[in-house]
Structures are given as structure tokens and as C-alpha cells.
Amino acid sequence: MGTPGEFPISELVARTGVPAASIHHYRRLGLLPAPRRAAANRFLYSQRHAEAVEQIRELRERHRLPLRHIAQIMNAENPDHAEVATLADSGEQLREVAIQEFALRGYTEVSVADICTQAGVAKGTFYRHYRSKQDLFFRAVEAVVDNTAEEFAASIDGQLGLSRQELTRRLAESLLPGLPIMLEVAKRSVQGQVEHAAAAQRVFWRLAERLGEALSDDPRGHRLAGALIMDAIAHIFAEGLMGRFADRPTFDSSGEGNALTASG
16 A cells, blocks of 8 residues: 555556656656655655656646756756756757757858857857857757657657557657758768768767667667668658648747747
């Protein structure tokens, strides 16, 4: 029996509206305190867990923060929930705006001044965080890769035996918002720009490695990750040619971080 105020994960799901698979994923990332083990296969949660799950959901949905940034906030001493926006430093703001701008307009059309204006950051502050526009671009692509891998991991968490077709579909959904910026670095690579060629190689190896980690419970694991990337990109292009992404989310051009909005 649990102590007063404790409840099983089914109750935590009912209270927060967050699936059990996502809650387990948050636990593994260290975003939630460990539940109390009541029996070999029974864990009990409390209102403290419900509040933490609600906070994570708001940080993801309202503030559009990636899980790694949420971890920094959740691990901070006495985090002030009302001041979450101030916890993202100017370097983070610049990178989030850069992801949006590079994805919408391409590398050549975006200037450092554009990014600083959209982020509300002084140009001098920009150069405290990044050596150049190219440096920011590479870091933005790496952030997109990590966000994609996190979303994919959450989408398959605890679901073993998914078909390759289903894995491809879920990766395509996770990959779609950030694909333009990843294709941008690939495009500049095939144009013979040496530094971008090296960055493209790092980016796609990083994505394959992160996907391999997400698939670690699948016996196909790392061997499947690289093939899934190509399958998912092909799936996105095929769906796009048939007009099936007409109402899917795209990057918002309002300048509010990495928010998504329906196109059309």
C-alpha cells in the first residue's frame, strides 16, 4: 500500500494528460525525481511528480524549449517558474532564432544583424557567444539534430517491435521541422565548401548516433539508424510531392523562438 498522497503512474497520466511513455522518458533523462518503489514492478508517485510533469509540458509547449535546456532549468536550485524566459541566456536565444531564420530563408540571405534584431540581442553580445555567422549556423544545425533525436526517442519510447515502415514514419514526423536547415548544410557541402562538407559529415553521423541510442532496445539498433534517415527523407519528399504536408507545422516567422504554426 502507498502512503497518503501517493498514486500509481496511471493516476499521474490522468492528472497531467502526459502519456506514460513520455513520463518514463523524462525519468530516464533525470527530469523527474525517482518514484518510490512499492513492489518489484510497482512505483508510486506524488503531487511533486505531477507538478514537475506539468512544468515540463509548459516549458515544451509554451516556451518551445528542448529537453536538454529543460533539464538545466529543472536541475537549477529553486527555479522560479515565472522567470523561465530569463533562464535562457542570450546565446540560446540567438541560436533558436538562427534555426528559424536559416530554415526559412537559407544561409546566404540571413545576416548577423537580422538574427540579433529578431533575438533582441546587441551585436556585441553576439560575438561573445559565436565567432561568426558560420559558427552559429553549425551550432544551430547540431541543435536541430539533437531536437530531432529527442522527439524521435520520445515517440518510440517503450514501444518495441515497431516495423521499419512505422519507424520511418515517426522519424519523418520528427525530422520534418528541422529538415530545411540540415539540407542547407548538405547543399553547401556538395557545392564544394570544405568547412560545410566537414560539418555535414559531423551532422549526419551525429544524427545516426543519436538515433542509434534511441533504438538501443531494438536488435537492429545502430545498423538501422543510417538507413532510417535516408528512408525518412525520401518519405518526406514523397509526401510533399503528393501535397500531404500542406497543413503540417512549419517554422513560424514571427521571431518567437522555434515555435511552429500551420502553413497555408
